[in-house]
Amino acid sequence: xxxxxxxxxxxxxxxxxxxxxxxxxxxxxxxxxxxxxxxxxxxxxxxxxxxxxxxxxxxxxxxxxxxxxxxxxxxxxxxxxxxxxxxxxxxxxxxxxxxxxxxxxxxxxxxxxxxxxxxxxxxxxxxxxxxxxxxxxxxxxxxxxxxxxxxxxxxxxxxxxxxxxxxxxxxxxxxxxxxxxxxxxxxxxxxxxxxxxxxxxxxxxxxxxxxxxxxxxxxxxxxxxxxxxxxxxxxxxxxxxxxxxxxxxxxxxxxxxxxxxxxxxxxxxxxxxxxxxxxxxxxxxxxxxxxxxxxxxxxxxxxxxxxxxxxxxxxxxxxxxxxxxxxxxxxxxxxxxxxxxxxxxxxxxxxxxxxxxxxxx
Amino acid sequence: xxxxxxxxxxxxxxxxxxxxxxxxxxxxxxxxxxxxxxxxxxxxxxxxxxxxxxxxxxxxxxxxxxxxxxxxxxxxxxxxxxxxxxxxxxxxxxxxxxxxxxxxxxxxxxxxxxxxxxxxxxxxxxxxxxxxxxxxxxxxxxxxxxxxxxxxxxxxxxxxxxxxxxxxxxxxxxxxxxxxxxxxxxxxxxxxxxxxxxxxxxxxxxxxxxxxxxxxxxxxxxxxxxxxxxxxxxxxxxxxxxxxxxxxxxxxxxxxxxxxxxxxxxxxxxxxxxxxxxxxxxxxxxxxxxxxxx
Numbered sequence: 001x002x003x004x005x006x007x008x009x010x011x012x013x014x015x016x017x018x019x020x021x022x023x024x025x026x027x028x029x030x031x032x033x034x035x036x037x038x039x040x041x042x043x044x045x046x047x048x049x050x051x052x053x054x055x056x057x058x059x060x061x062x063x064x065x066x067x068x069x070x071x072x073x074x075x076x077x078x079x080x081x082x083x084x085x086x087x088x089x090x091x092x093x094x095x096x097x098x099x100x101x102x103x104x105x106x107x108x109x110x111x112x113x114x115x116x117x118x119x120x121x122x123x124x125x126x127x128x129x130x131x132x133x134x135x136x137x138x139x140x141x142x143x144x145x146x147x148x149x150x151x152x153x154x155x156x157x158x159x160x161x162x163x164x165x166x167x168x169x170x171x172x173x174x175x176x177x178x179x180x181x182x183x184x185x186x187x188x189x190x191x192x193x194x195x196x197x198x199x200x201x202x203x204x205x206x207x208x209x210x211x212x213x214x215x216x217x218x219x220x221x222x223x224x225x226x227x228x229x230x231x232x233x234x235x236x237x238x239x240x241x242x243x244x245x246x247x248x249x250x251x252x253x254x255x256x257x258x259x260x261x262x263x264x265x266x267x268x269x270x271x272x273x274x275x276x277x278x279x280x281x282x283x284x285x286x287x288x289x290x291x292x293x294x295x296x297x298x299x300x301x302x303x304x305x306x307x308x309x310x311x312x313x314x315x316x317x318x319x320x321x322x323x324x325x326x327x328x329x330x331x332x333x334x335x336x337x338x339x340x341x342x343x344x345x346x347x348x349x350x351x352x353x354x355x356x357x358x359x360x361x
Numbered sequence: 362x363x364x365x366x367x368x369x370x371x372x373x374x375x376x377x378x379x380x381x382x383x384x385x386x387x388x389x390x391x392x393x394x395x396x397x398x399x400x401x402x403x404x405x406x407x408x409x410x411x412x413x414x415x416x417x418x419x420x421x422x423x424x425x426x427x428x429x430x431x432x433x434x435x436x437x438x439x440x441x442x443x444x445x446x447x448x449x450x451x452x453x454x455x456x457x458x459x460x461x462x463x464x465x466x467x468x469x470x471x472x473x474x475x476x477x478x479x480x481x482x483x484x485x486x487x488x489x490x491x492x493x494x495x496x497x498x499x500x501x502x503x504x505x506x507x508x509x510x511x512x513x514x515x516x517x518x519x520x521x522x523x524x525x526x527x528x529x530x531x532x533x534x535x536x537x538x539x540x541x542x543x544x545x546x547x548x549x550x551x552x553x554x555x556x557x558x559x560x561x562x563x564x565x566x567x568x569x570x571x572x573x574x575x576x577x578x579x580x581x582x583x584x585x586x587x588x589x590x591x592x593x594x595x596x597x598x599x600x601x602x603x604x605x606x607x608x609x610x611x612x613x614x615x616x617x618x619x620x621x622x623x624x625x626x627x628x629x630x631x632x633x634x635x636x637x638x639x640x641x642x643x644x645x646x647x648x649x650x651x652x653x654x655x
Contacts, residue, residue, distance in 0.1 A: 064459075135636070138639060138640055142458065143396050146396075150590075151632055151635075155632045158628050158629070159626070159629050164628065314475065321465065321468035323464065324467065325461050325464035329451065332457060334563070
């Protein structure tokens with residue numbers, strides 16, 4: 001049953017339809033406005049997970065720094081909301097408090113809603129393309145890439161904290177009143193945001209699925225499993241990796257952009273080293289190389305985090321640590337690998353011995 | 362010149378802290394290829410060892426001298442436990458090791474928070490390390506000189522062990538060719554364990570050392586781990602010399618950028634330089650030439 005659903009031609013369509021019904025018909029009725037808004041937040045995090053699933057699960061790129069792109073999308077959106085709240089020619093409240101009371105030049109483009117929407121995609125895509133190309137063409141890979149991506153997120157968080165006058169520093173940006181003209185305190189508009197998040201997530205899943213079954217998807221897995229062989233066959237692994245890295249970055253950025261109006265705050269604590277690695281655990285639990293695993297795993301982890309943290313605040317860190325340790329060490333294929341255990345050729349095999357670079361064999 | 366010297370010292374001092382944090386990593390990551398994200402938490406354990414030792418001994422001067430070897434032991438034993446229980450099973454999955462040890466790091470942080478409390482604790486500096494030495498009108502804090510000295514001693518000790526002891530020969534043999542080393546009668550398991558013990562122990566020493574600079578909290582390790590990994594990446598794997606040069610270079614860069622901009626922008630600039638540097642030398646400063654495709 002599950003096999004036909006996840007691999008067949010019509011199966012994914014059925015699953016998608018079920019997910020759509022659950023999100024658009026069942027959830028708004030079954031959940032209170034508060035819970036619905038929580039779920040909307042989880043969906044934003046799940047968007048990051050879809051990208052990580054592609055880059056890490058399929059492409060073998062362990063990106064520990066998705067917080068950078070999540071943050072870029074979120075801050076671009078937050079800057080627009082702040083400027084829109086301030087009105088035409090106005091200055092966001094915190095700038096008059098801490099700063100010079102003047103809007104810096106690089107805030108100005110965000111006055112326009114259209115430019116904002118374009119920049120949410122363009123800024124992370126450009127940065128990821130430049131960084132990815134620089135890193136991958138020089139064949140920096142494996143652990144080296146993981147460490148660099150993590151340092152990126154760290155550097156970005158430090159930069160934000162240091163620029164209190166123009167980025168809000170540790171407080172971040174918050175206190176938004178309206179989202180493209182819609183009052184954010186109105187529950188109806190919160191519900192609209194939930195629908196937007198659900199729709200965007202479903203679109204991302206469809207894109208991810210199309211990629212996975214395409215030639216590019218095959219090439220991606222090939223690069224993960226035997227990069228050198230792919231190169232000898234005449235393909236350029238750096239291009240493949242750059243594309244998937246950019247895609248993951250854009251997905252994270254869109255998730256971040258929607259996160260802002262839904263949650264109402266974005267601060268460096270949401271995007272530093274710790275949250276960046278935190279994005280990975282849901283992907284690992286769900287099954288990193290599967291289509292729906294990252295989404296479901298990520299939503300489950302977010303849900304577990306809120307419910308555990310509500311009752312036992314300090315227990316969550318233990319729980320999260322144990323999850324990382326247990327799942328990665330003993331169940332590298334995630335829960336999906338239990339479901340699929342009977343299948344002849346497991347799709348979610350752990351990465352085959354990428355030897356540490358440069359070591360003598 | 363008057364402006365240059367203080368920056369030079371600040372850079373070298375920062376570099377020595379980075380070096381202490383990265384030296385153990387150079388051994389475990391550089392030589393064994395194991396990415397231990399809990400390395401920073403071993404530092405934290407060393408720092409708390411200094412705190413506990415001081416509470417037990419009382420005298421700040423004596424306790425520091427006791428804490429240095431004690432921190433080495435605490436870090437080393439933690440590393441030994443980690444190696445024997447988890448990392449041993451995962452030598453063929455380096456990227457997954459990173460995430461598993463991250464889980465361990467989270468657990469250790471929370472343990473520290475529950476045992477010692479979330480607020481930072483302070484270890485008092487012994488009287489013979491308070492104040493500064495004045496050289497040519499330049500005041501050099503004694504604590505920073507002391508840390509510089511510890512870093513130098515650790516590097517020299519590690520170099521001597523690796524170069525001229527039978528243990529060091531075994532480590533190098535296993536690193537260079539595990540199969541041949543085993544065929545020659547070296548127990549690679551035992552060597553792995555010892556290497557990991559030493560590497561983690563060095564983190565413990567680093568932890569004791571940084572208590573002289575500031576207060577100790579559960580997040581102490583987190584603040585060093587990213588920089589320490591960058592030092593190893595820039596230094597290149599398998600060479601202690603590369604790690605030393607990289608630590609000094611990154612420390613100096615940070616200090617000089619900080620002088621002309623701000624601390625946070627300096628950090629970003631250093632990172633940009635690292636990316637640019639890896640364009641020229643993707644394998645780091647010093648590379649062991651191999652025939653592998655990497």
